[in-house]
Amino acid sequence: MSWMIWPDNPALSALALFLIAIPFLYAARTPIHGVIESLAGAVSSAMRLTARSLLAAARELRSRNRLVLLAQGRDEIAQTVEREFQRVTAIINRDLNGYPALQRKLLDNITHLEEDYKKAGEVPPPPPEWVKAVETMAKLKNGGDGLVEKMLKDISTSIGAVYDKVLAEYRRSCEERHGILERFIPFGRSLNETLTRVERNITGLQASAARIDAQMDNYEQIRAGSDRIDHVLYSSAVTQFVTSGLVLAIAFGGAFVNFWLIARPMSAMVGGGQYIVGDFEASHIAALVIILLEATMGLFLMECLRITHLFPRIQNLDDRMRRRLLWASFAFLLVLAGVEVALAVMRDYIVAADIALKQGLSTAPAMPVTSDWVTKIPVAGQMILGFILPFALAFVAIPLEYFVHAARNVFGALLVVALRILALVIRMVGSAVRRAGTATVLLYDAVIFLPLLAERAVLAKRNAAESGPHKSALGPRGVLQGRTGGAS
Amino acid sequence: MKRRDFMKLVALAPASAGLAACADQRSHAQAVYLLVDISGTYVQEVGKAQQVINYLLGTLNPGDSLALARVKSRSFSEKDIVAKATFAKDPIQANAQKRAFKEQTATLLQAGKTGSAYTDITGGILQAAEFLNETGAGRKTILIFSDMQEELDGKTIRDVPLNLNGIRVVALNVTKLTTDNIDPRRYLGRLESWEKRVREAGAKDWRMINNLEHLEQILQT
Numbered sequence: 132m133s134w135m136i137w138p139d140n141p142a143l144s145a146l147a148l149f150l151i152a153i154p155f156l157y158a159a160r161t162p163i164h165g166v167i168e169s170l171a172g173a174v175s176s177a178m179r180l181t182a183r184s185l186l187a188a189a190r191e192l193r194s195r196n197r198l199v200l201l202a203q204g205r206d207e208i209a210q211t212v213e214r215e216f217q218r219v220t221a222i223i224n225r226d227l228n229g230y231p232a233l234q235r236k237l238l239d240n241i242t243h244l245e246e247d248y249k250k251a252g253e254v255p256p257p258p259p260e261w262v263k264a265v266e267t268m269a270k271l272k273n274g275g276d277g278l279v280e281k282m283l284k285d286i287s288t289s290i291g292a293v294y295d296k297v298l299a300e301y302r303r304s305c306e307e308r309h310g311i312l313e314r315f316i317p318f319g320r321s322l323n324e325t326l327t328r329v330e331r332n333i334t335g336l337q338a339s340a341a342r343i344d345a346q347m348d349n350y351e352q353i354r355a356g357s358d359r360i361d362h363v364l365y366s367s368a369v370t371q372f373v374t375s376g377l378v379l380a381i382a383f384g385g386a387f388v389n390f391w392l393i394a395r396p397m398s399a400m401v402g403g404g405q406y407i408v409g410d411f412e413a414s415h416i417a418a419l420v421i422i423l424l425e426a427t428m429g430l431f432l433m434e435c436l437r438i439t440h441l442f443p444r445i446q447n448l449d450d451r452m453r454r455r456l457l458w459a460s461f462a463f464l465l466v467l468a469g470v471e472v473a474l475a476v477m478r479d480y481i482v483a484a485d486i487a488l489k490q491g492l493s494t495a496p497a498m499p500v501t502s503d504w505v506t507k508i509p510v511a512g513q514m515i516l517g518f519i520l521p522f523a524l525a526f527v528a529i530p531l532e533y534f535v536h537a538a539r540n541v542f543g544a545l546l547v548v549a550l551r552i553l554a555l556v557i558r559m560v561g562s563a564v565r566r567a568g569t570a571t572v573l574l575y576d577a578v579i580f581l582p583l584l585a586e587r588a589v590l591a592k593r594n595a596a597e598s599g600p601h602k603s604a605l606g607p608r609g610v611l612q613g614r615t616g617g618a619s
Numbered sequence: 620m621k622r623r624d625f626m627k628l629v630a631l632a633p634a635s636a637g638l639a640a641c642a643d644q645r646s647h648a649q650a651v652y653l654l655v656d657i658s659g660t661y662v663q664e665v666g667k668a669q670q671v672i673n674y675l676l677g678t679l680n681p682g683d684s685l686a687l688a689r690v691k692s693r694s695f696s697e698k699d700i701v702a703k704a705t706f707a708k709d710p711i712q713a714n715a716q717k718r719a720f721k722e723q724t725a726t727l728l729q730a731g732k733t734g735s736a737y738t739d740i741t742g743g744i745l746q747a748a749e750f751l752n753e754t755g756a757g758r759k760t761i762l763i764f765s766d767m768q769e770e771l772d773g774k775t776i777r778d779v780p781l782n783l784n785g786i787r788v789v790a791l792n793v794t795k796l797t798t799d800n801i802d803p804r805r806y807l808g809r810l811e812s813w814e815k816r817v818r819e820a821g822a823k824d825w826r827m828i829n830n831l832e833h834l835e836q837i838l839q840t
Contacts, residue, residue, distance in 0.1 A: 395710075398681065398708070398709075398710055399709050399710055399711060402681070402682075402708030402709065403680060403681035403682060403708050403709070403710050403713070404647065404648055404680050404681045404682020404683065404706075404708055405682065405708060406647045410647070412647075480711070481710050481711060484710070484711055484714045485710075485714065487714075488676070488677070488714050488717055488718065489677050491718065491721070492673040492676055492677050492721065493673070
């Protein structure tokens with residue numbers, strides 16, 4: 132049965148139906164207004180409540196994120212300060228512990244220097260008594276007396292010999308003093324080196340103290356919960372997240388290469404053409420398990436070396452047990468590296484066999500195969516890679532730890548942002564629904580404008596009749612306003 | 620295996636660890652049965668079958684099965700299987716088996732210049748279906764290297780229902796006969812009737828490959 136009154140004229144049929152429906156629509160106006168506004172109000176209120184609870188959840192999450200961030204920052208600073216103190220302790224143990232010996236050495240050097248200095252001092256020889264005699268003799272006048280002349284001559288000869296002797300003695304003394312001064316040099320150098328070392332140590336201590344001071348400042352800010360340190364820690368977390376993510380991606384590439392190296396020869400160990408899950412061959416899964424085992428052993432190794440701190444239970448082990456675990460992890464890693472070397476050789480063998488088979492199947496003439504040292508390079512490279520990659524993979528633990536810690540903060544912050552955006556969107560939609568409800572009410576009235584106009588005219592006429600010459604208080608739009616206001 | 624597969628494998632690692640104890644019951648192995656027509660004048664084409672055999676030996680993986688059989692006057696017999704092998708899981712052993720298989724196929728290729736009087740393709744298909752179903756392989760393919768012109772003697776009865784459920788059928792090197800050249804409708808009708816028969820028997824797919832340069836299509840599903 133068709134809705135059209137005149138099947139040939141749909142427009143006229145629609146118009147007729149519309150005109151028929153108008154009285155019914157007018158009659159149902161008030162309840163329909165109520166339904167529309169109630170529905171819009173209900174949806175809008177529900178959305179507003181949802182948005183409010185989402186914002187509350189975002190605030191709660193943010194405060195938790197902040198707590199976690201500050202706790203991590205505190206731990207980080209505590210570790211840094213601890214490391215600095217260890218460094219200071221090491222300097223003190225290494226250098227200042229031997230400070231008495233150093234001081235004694237310094238004093239010895241200084242004493243030596245003083246003694247040598249004294250020895251090196253030029254002591255003028257005491258004036259001999261005969262100098263006065265010579266002076267007296269020199270005052271004698273040579274008056275041509277032969278005796279006096281002879282005497283003076285003899286004296287001159289004697290004095291010449293004595294002068295030579297004294298001069299030689301003086302030169303020997305000078306040489307000795309120069310020798311002493313020469314021995315003086317190493318002591319001086321040693322003194323200089325010792326003092327330089329002391330200065331360097333003191334400078335190192337000062338630098339460590341400055342670093343400790345800076346970290347303590349940060350620690351105090353964390354305790355005080357300042358906004359500045361919050362921003363600093365957050366940006367540091369983002370940086371760590373990005374850098375550790377990049378390093379993990381590189382490590383993932385290494386694992387991929389490693390996987391390719393061992394996946395094929397694994398089929399000789401666990402059998403090719405066997406499937407465990409879906410379309411994945413058993414040999415591929417076995418290769419992946421080996422790589423994951425290597426990564427796990429590397430993780431334990433790093434934990435036992437106390438480089439990473441992902442497992443508190445390992446950290447809390449006593450030193451003896453921890454060392455045992457360390458050696459066990461290392462041994463496993465070594466064995467797995469050995470297995471990879473063997474698989475690399477096996478891979479080369481399988482590839483060579485495959486090539487030989489395909490050459491046998493091919494109708495083209497076979498290329499002559501040379502077996503010089505150059506052909507051995509790929510297998511050697513594969514063996515080296517097979518041995519090195521497991522150990523390289525062990526270091527993944529370090530970026531992994533950073534990534535795990537930083538990811539908590541970064542994803543926490545992103546979740547807060549997402550919650551806020553969601554709350555905003557829900558609030559906007561709620562508001563739009565409320566407005567849409569009002570618009571629908573107005574649209575409804577616009578559709579049935581004819582009976583509304585008639586109603587208004589009738590009411591205006593009645594009001595005019597009741598109030599006589601007084602002007603209608605409702606005005607020309609009073610009816611519509613009154614009905615709309617009543618409905619809303 | 621591409622990088623995407625590696626990623627999927629990594630994502631599946633925890634699940635696979637849990638499921639490692641229970642192996643996948645679904646067979647991923649492939650079984651191929653190659654029927655080579657040595658009847659009548661088609662025996663001259665047998666040399667080309669070596670190309671197909673070489674391709675299959677180079678392509679099939681450890682764990683897969685391969686059989687080579689003749690199509691002659693009556694072909695529903697194990698005696699017509701020239702060589703068959705299920706390749707070992709170990710790739711090195713599988714290579715050795717492939718070499719041995721190739722040597723065995725030489726007897727077929729050294730067949731005389733004169734072919735058999737009749738061509739029992741249906742018998743060969745029945746034998747092939749039996750062999751393939753026994754292998755339990757996940758993917759089963761019958762390759763028919765023939766002109767698809769069946770000719771039976773008076774005593775041979777081949778009006779039996781075929782059961783090719785889950786089996787792909789590929790016709791290779793379907794040469795045109797002299798009569799086909801006169802009336803191509805005979806050739807097209809022959810192919811059409813085989814396709815209809817094979818599909819009615821429940822075959823998973825029917826395909827014809829005449830250009831032996833594109834053998835990679837043989838195993839494509």
